[in-house]
Amino acid sequence: METQQEKEILRGGQFLVKETKCEDVFTPEDFNEEQKMMRDSVIEFNDREIIPHRDRFEAKDYALTEEVMHKAGDMGFLGVSVPEAYGGLGMGFVSTMIVCEYISSGTGSFSTAFGAHTGIGTMPITLYGTEEQKQKYVPKLATGEWFGAYALTEPEAGSDANSGKTTATLSADGKSYKINGQKMWISNAGFCNLFIVFARIENDKNITGFIVEKDLNNGISLGEEEHKLGIHASSTRQVFFSDTVVPVENMLAGRGEGFKIAMNALNIGRIKLAAACLDSQRRITTIALQYANERKQFNTRISDFGAIKSKLAEMATNCYAGESASYRAAKNIEDRIAMRQAAGNSHQEAELKGVEEYAIECSILKVAVSEDVQHCADEGIQIFGGMGFSKDTPMEAAWRDARIARIYEGTNEINRMLSVGMLVKKAMKGHVDLLGPAQAVADELMGIPSFDTPDYSELFAEEKEMIAKLKKVFLMVAGSAVQKYGPELDNHQQLLLAASDILIEIYMAESTLLRTEKNVKRFGEKEQETQIAMAKLYLYNAVSIVEKNGKESIISFAEGDEQRMLLMGLRRFVKYTNYPDIVDLRNAIADKIKAENKYSF
């Protein structure tokens, strides 16, 4: 049952149909003292324990990963979001994001080990465990005495996670289950102490989750370490269960609840993965910039060439956008958790519902930031030229490490389709009113456009209107597609992917604009002039992506007059009155970071 207070804050997905005031978004500039202290201590840890040892991580020193994980446990970093009653620090969701972000940029190996343990390896117990399960396991996991792993994927069950063949069979005395099956790609498998294992009981429709201690004398064996493209010192192995006996009290939630657990654990994992990519983007940008400021060709610093300035500006802008959107969503989640707790929900229930509410935003962020970090590393290599291709510079490993983020925690294809699918479902359930606004857009298309000259003298006036128009594109495209295909829409994947790209760009561009607008109001326009340029540049790029995807979609499902009308609407909704000078914007952004010799926002 939704409380009155909850109704007043934006629900997940509602960003699309409700205007958000800049005062209502949380930004990295809003970090409080406690959050800043946490950030600084994680940065110091990363600088001391991880970055200097990059070579050892690259040389597949799994023992080092484990050792540094213990040290992270000693610092309390593994239990940031775990309630104090279970040995954690009991901090809010934003703090969890900060730790994920700043601990992750040294190497993808540690980032993955950290994420697999604190996220999918621990959260299923904190979110779904019984009191006894939490008392028994969570304090050990929160302090780093034990490490967790998450065993969902199987050789034949990847994206189709509910199709696993691993079985759990109840013993004759009803006291235990025997688990049999094979799990694949299990992060932390080499050094963990327990697995969250998903298995099927009899012919159940849905799988069931179990906490399984790693006792190699109990029918558990491991495959060799996988040889991977990147994240070299992250332990990834197959895990085999052969008549592994698990007491009935180790079942998580109820029978058949495993798929729900798996999906909710992944929701949280997705937004944390976005955070984990952010500091990498920042470091890659800074390192590439410093190289470009040093490297001379044709008697010129390469950072003075327009071609390189353009790359640096885009890298910085995407990073700034990722930060803006990640912390906006993180605070929404934190606030919703707090509201639910204030309304009497347990921490467990409040956290579950809080994150579930923003599952759309979690998917959006996972896709957007994982692709941005890959692109950033790719451009980083390009800026380093031949040296970028060498193992002796950090770009090569950054590029390889970034690649996995598009695959795990649900592939980006799956997350794209999920984001639109979840939104449509929310609309059907009446949680987000898409139909009314979609109808209003349809009516607008039938009407005569206004020929008034708008007043865009105020900062961001045109940009805000553009965001509102991009939302109309989504409503127009998705609304018409739902009308045309109904429940069959799921079978039109290319359409869903295009709609998702529109949705992603709207959220990212709007978050960037709102952060900047908020900061202009408190720090002044002069102080924020580069951020203003980044917000405008991001939006311009977003408009192009929306236009391309909108056009493709419309042509795929509409014909004749309907097609002409929708395409006309699209043209109207992606048209600037005053086009920003993108070359100027990029130059201004590049000049600022060149002068500071680092990503400085």
Ligand SMILES: Cc1cc2nc3c(=O)[nH]c(=O)nc-3n(C[C@H](O)[C@H](O)[C@H](O)COP(=O)(O)OP(=O)(O)OC[C@H]3O[C@@H](n4cnc5c(N)ncnc54)[C@H](O)[C@@H]3O)c2cc1C
């Ligand atoms: C380094 C690494 C660490 C990992 N760690 C863990 C872990 O700790 N625990 C764990 O349980 N798993 C883990 N995984 C597994 C990971 O989550 C899966 O690899 C991922 O979910 C994709 O599954 P798959 O590899 O079977 O690919 P598939 O599902 O076979 O997908 C192959 C391609 O087909 C596409 N595809 C699949 N289904 C559809 C569809 N319905 N519509 C359109 N396209 C589709 C995918 O997007 C992808 O492009 C890890 C994987 C790696 C590589």
